Amino acid sequence: MRPGPRVRATTVAAVLREGRLAIASDGQVTVGDVVMKAGATKARLVGRGRVAVGFAGGAADALALVERLEAKLEAHPGNLRRAAVELARDWRTDRALRRLEAMLLVGDPENVLVVSGNGDVIEPDDGIAAIGSGGPYALAAARALAAHTGLDAGTIAREALRVAAGICIYTNDSIDVVTLP
Secondary structure, three states: OOOOOOOOOOEEEEEEEOOEEEEEEOOOEEEOOEEEEOOOOOEEEEOOOOEEEEEEEOHHHHHHHHHHHHHHHHHOOOOHHHHHHHHHHHHHHOOOHHHOOEEEEEEEOOEEEEEEOOOOEEOOOOOEEEEEOOHHHHHHHHHHHHHHOOOOHHHHHHHHHHHHHOOOOOOOOOOEEEEEO
């Protein structure tokens, strides 16, 4: 098994709660040990506004993968899981795609999936996932907030990123949240 991409310099968290999906991302772009930008957008709506996606890793690589995901969504309308599996298969087997270093968090009001270049398509048991250097911190915070509060998906995702920003040097508090009803 080939090692996965070394994803640093961002944090993205997804929370699916009560039929609403929120994907929150920080805005920091880090090159080496220098912050190059504080307000980048790493989460967006795709698939005619029916799917949210967030990415960590190389921006150009991630955007190329988002374009591929959109093509898979067109080929499999209304079937996010199938589109994600097809993307992961291509990503793992295509010689050019294999070199892309990024991870994707994708979701709709029914699914949250982590998609990687190792061929992984992982659906978390609790509808909460996070990727990137601050991912473990955001994941822990989101799970705690979901378990012990009545907050909505967007608020949980935003607050989880704030926690990660306070711990991870590759994550800032310029937080962008996209939601799906």
